[in-house]
Amino acid sequence: PQTIRRADYQPLAWTVTDVDLHFALDPAATLVRSRLTLKRNPRAPAGPLVLLGDELELVSLQIDGRTPAAARITDTRIEVDLDGDTATADIVTRIAPAKNTALSGLYTSRGGFFTQCEAEGFRRITWFPDRPDAMARYTVTLEADKASYPVLLSNGNLVGHGELADGRHFARWQDPFPKPSYLFALVAADLAVNERRITTMSGREVLLQIWTETAALERTGHAMESLVRAIRWDEERFGLELDLERFMIVAVSDFNMGAMENKGLNIFNSKLLLATPDTATDVDYESIEAVVAHEYFHNWTGNRVTCRDWFQLTLKEGLTVFRDQEFTADMLAAEGGDSARAVKRIDDVRVLRAAQFPEDAGPMAHPIRPDSYQEINNFYTATVYEKGAEVIRMLQTLLGRDGFRKGMDLYFARHDGQAVTCDDFVAAMADANGRDLTQFLRWYSRPGTPRLSASGRYDAAAQTYTLTLAQRSAGAADEALLIPVAVGLLGADGRDLPLTLAGATAPGTRLLELDAAEQTWTFTGVAERPVLSLLRGFSAPVIADLDEDDATLAFRMAHDGDPFNRWDAAQRFMERTVLGLAADAAAGRPLATPEAFVAAFGALLADDALDPAFHAQALALPGESYLLERMTPADPAALRTALMHLLRDLGKRFAADWLDRHLDCRVAGDYRYHPRDVGLRALGNLCLRYLCAAGELAGFAAAERQFAQAGNMSERLGALGALVHSAAPQRDSALAAFHAHYATDTLVLDKWFALQAGAWRWDPAAAPTLARVRQLLAHPAFAATNPNKVYALLGGYFRANPGEFHSPDGHAFWAEQIVALNAINPQVAARMARALERWRSFTPALQASMRRALETVAASEGLSPDVAEIVGKALA
């Protein structure tokens, strides 16, 4: 496999100013005619015109009307030496969209044509300098059978349409903004539209459209509301306005990613667009709002200013994730106040810890701006996205909201219409604020999760508290990072003490800037021995190593004035408890939950002052994949035993309280997506989870009742999940009832697949989950060609069910499935392949079967670069 390096970047010798595309659409053989207007790049070393292709049939190539005498042509590359400063290339290509199961480039889905071009899909449509710094103006003509494909869409504005012979018709679109090829899109299908006109901040009227299959039209309302809110928010928070006359979103059922920000024509995986109370959970509603906003925000951060090369991916993704996180937080806070904002922060950190921390400790570890890759599709990672967003958040924390806004304004003033680098972004932040951010830039080149440790010393006589912070990064790099560390000090009554540092006093939280390996601060006027609350709001993406005893954790769990840290204290106490139990399980000792933990947990459960959404977060155990990562060696069976013990034990001991609280959480009236109701449903469902885990008959009955009477999907799925994650006798009949109710609803069936693939084995005599997963592979509603189905069933097993998956049988099954998926869809296969990359951290017995499975895949024939990179790096 070939390695691409960031250091090798060269500007294009020939740029494209205009592209004229013509598609004669046909599922079996689509003819693509392309005319490129070429210009020599005066700022680049001289070189040939380079066009890239992938699985294309070249029909003809002409330069300035003539077949070039000396073009060098391979399967993936055309090089032509050109004279002069301008040229025109005419290229005819034939492709087979119906055979394109990789879903990259132009493909068919349920009778329509759709595209996905990021990162390198455009070269699967036509020969092109397919890289993000080649920005051109596009005119696109689509021609297709009118009865089968009545709707023909592409980027920009509709400039012509009409009838053709033989029942065919055409539409011509022109995008006024130069764009890279990865933002090209077309759709040709039988679709219906939900549309709305709104007026933007400068008084322009714009048309918003959401296109879906007719039957799904009634499910587009929430997405439309979300889009309007996103447009308003970007105007208010960043002064950024929609720049198009028309903004379209199209839903598609077969899609590798969540959604794609093509200029003016976003294409969405239907699971992130379509929702009704009966088909979507509260979590789905929140994800849809966030992703609609995310893709819309890309219109500025990504499209108007794009990436120079793919190593800069976090330039647009980290920044846009940060923007969507802030948007969601503001939306939640508008209705649910600061507590709802804290819950959003907790959610985001849960994701970071569960997905990004393990990635950063394994063979795929990379800086948010990688230095090399083999297959760029493998670098749409939690590191580039979620850690990237944390890096942007730190900039806002350091510069303040206004300073950050000034930096954004300067970034657009300087770079609108350009393809730029992460350095350019940080330079705009630095210059707009008159601040040297050279040290901060190290966050862009440092892989691994830094560790932060703290030690405090209280001097009662001097009334001072001396805090020493130290940082450590894994690997060779010993240069210190600039880490913003928000701290508070708690008094014995649990309240924040005022913080005085060098004569200046802050009420509760103070931001320290740690910019050396070790640094000390002395707080004065500290009247009592304080308890430290470190890294409030998770002010930096680090692992904080705190040496707190049980009593301190229990104290912070009850009192920390920072809601994030209060939650985090509970998580730490839970982690300590679970890992202790897992060690006992691994050693064959009897399991007993420590009473100190039970007492602290009981107090938290009894706290009636807590907002329900926060309460649900605080009482939920840390995720299994996060815990597995914290365990040495990782022993999924022992961890599962520990988790089951703890859930059962807490469920039983507090059975009456869980039941009362469950009843208190009932929401009356019609479904609303509102933080208050969402929080109540989350807490009510969590109560059912503990009760059913404990095998409480009253819990089974309550879950069965809620399942039968549910007025919305959150209640229905919450109850079903509680039954499935238990030994309830109602388990199978509830699953069957759910299936019967939604038998023709493919999106909802994904939930049904995922739930079963993720099921724990509460009855030790029951068959392993693998048996059920194998059965479901043959279920008529399953299709290995549909990414959502694969993510639900195989992802639900490989990634969301470590306690069942990690066994020699599970690993052999994994190898078999990866080889099969590789032949269908390399991107999807590579995602699933990542489930074994951390194999070296497991117990020796599991390492052996994992290694065998990885070697089986590595040795298989026809391995895609996508999967080859993942297994190759794992085995290296």
Ligand code: DPP
């Ligand atoms: N569509 C994906 C996203 O928005 C990749 N750009 O993150």
Ligand code: ZN
């Ligand atoms: Zn994105």
